[in-house]
Amino acid sequence: MKFDLAEYLTVLSPKDRVGIERHLLVKKKGLLNKYNMPGTREAYTLFAGTIVLRDTYKFIKDKIESMLGSVENLTVLDLGIGEGFMWNKILSSLQPSLRKRIGIVGIDFSHIALKHLKKNLSGFSLNGLEIIRADMNELDLVKLNLNPDVVISSLALHHLNMREKVKIINGIKKSFDTKLMLSEVDFNLEAIEDIRLRNYAASLLYRDVFDTIRSIESQKNAELILHNFYYDEFLNILKSDNPSLEERYIPLSEWMNIMRSANIKLTDIRITLTGINNIYRIGIIEGRT
Numbered sequence: 001m002k003f004d005l006a007e008y009l010t011v012l013s014p015k016d017r018v019g020i021e022r023h024l025l026v027k028k029k030g031l032l033n034k035y036n037m038p039g040t041r042e043a044y045t046l047f048a049g050t051i052v053l054r055d056t057y058k059f060i061k062d063k064i065e066s067m068l069g070s071v072e073n074l075t076v077l078d079l080g081i082g083e084g085f086m087w088n089k090i091l092s093s094l095q096p097s098l099r100k101r102i103g104i105v106g107i108d109f110s111h112i113a114l115k116h117l118k119k120n121l122s123g124f125s126l127n128g129l130e131i132i133r134a135d136m137n138e139l140d141l142v143k144l145n146l147n148p149d150v151v152i153s154s155l156a157l158h159h160l161n162m163r164e165k166v167k168i169i170n171g172i173k174k175s176f177d178t179k180l181m182l183s184e185v186d187f188n189l190e191a192i193e194d195i196r197l198r199n200y201a202a203s204l205l206y207r208d209v210f211d212t213i214r215s216i217e218s219q220k221n222a223e224l225i226l227h228n229f230y231y232d233e234f235l236n237i238l239k240s241d242n243p244s245l246e247e248r249y250i251p252l253s254e255w256m257n258i259m260r261s262a263n264i265k266l267t268d269i270r271i272t273l274t275g276i277n278n279i280y281r282i283g284i285i286e287g288r289t
């Protein structure tokens with residue numbers, strides 16, 4: 001069956017249908033530079049405030065609190081740390097005496113995100129904050145010369161293609177004796193296996209996201225956020241029936257396979273209870289290298 005984008009665009013408002021077509025044209029001409037665009041940052045701020053992520057951050061915070069029970073100081077390596085939205089939420093809800101025992105090494109390739117990260121975490125007294133601007137795909141983890149207690153990556157590895165995902169997970173296994181906590185977008189395969197239905201569900205979900213952004217942001221801002229971020233996310237989440245190396249969003253079960261193939265022992269799996277339509281949600285996998 002051929003993947004027909006136009007079929008799913010009918011679910012969206014006429015404004016977004018036109019917007020996505022324009023977005024595809026700009027993309028084809030290679031004129032997008034996502035991570036340095038203000039829209040990307042604003043879009044993620046909106047998403048980070050949603051209830052889906054509140055559950056995710058709470059889960060990771062509880063894990064960190066429990067790890068602090070067995071070590072004096074906790075060193076965390078965060079791959080794709082961004083502006084530190086996750087850390088802001090987690091650190092704000094931890095006791096200052098616990099925060100002081102956490103050292104964070106954050107890696108990201110967006111220099112704008114890292115600039116904001118410094119500002120966002122400057123109010124917390126930590127055991128250390130080291131920021132490394134690097135592309136995960138080009139990074140030799142062994143050369144970092146680190147001994148992290150836990151490697152965390154929250155909503156960042158879906159930006160990598162399949163080959164890169166496998167490479168980074170194998171790299172973590174090879175480089176560190178550590179816990180690994182991965183939080184990623186998941187979709188409910190049990191609830192829905194039919195690819196067309198799944199795409200319709202994604203389109204409905206995104207119609208909701210697009211409409212919400214239009215209703216809470218000024219028109220200019222909404223256009224910026226949608227064009228620089230969400231249209232691309234939408235196009236990436238729609239799955240054709242011909243999965244490719246470029247595929248970004250894979251279900252949690254695929255992440256588990258990648259981790260198992262890298263000989264990482266899975267120790268816990270969670271799926272956030274709240275999702276917009278119980279088809280897309282956030283999953284968290286914890287493992288030990």
Ligand SMILES: C[S@@+](CC[C@H](N)C(=O)[O-])C[C@H]1O[C@@H](n2cnc3c(N)ncnc32)[C@H](O)[C@@H]1O
Binds near residue numbers: 155156
């Ligand atoms: C959606 S944000 C998540 C930020 C953060 N982990 C959180 O939960 O608050 C994804 C981050 O991954 C970073 N990223 C994506 N691909 C990357 C790569 N190849 N190397 C380094 N950073 C990358 C982006 O710059 C962005 O800051």
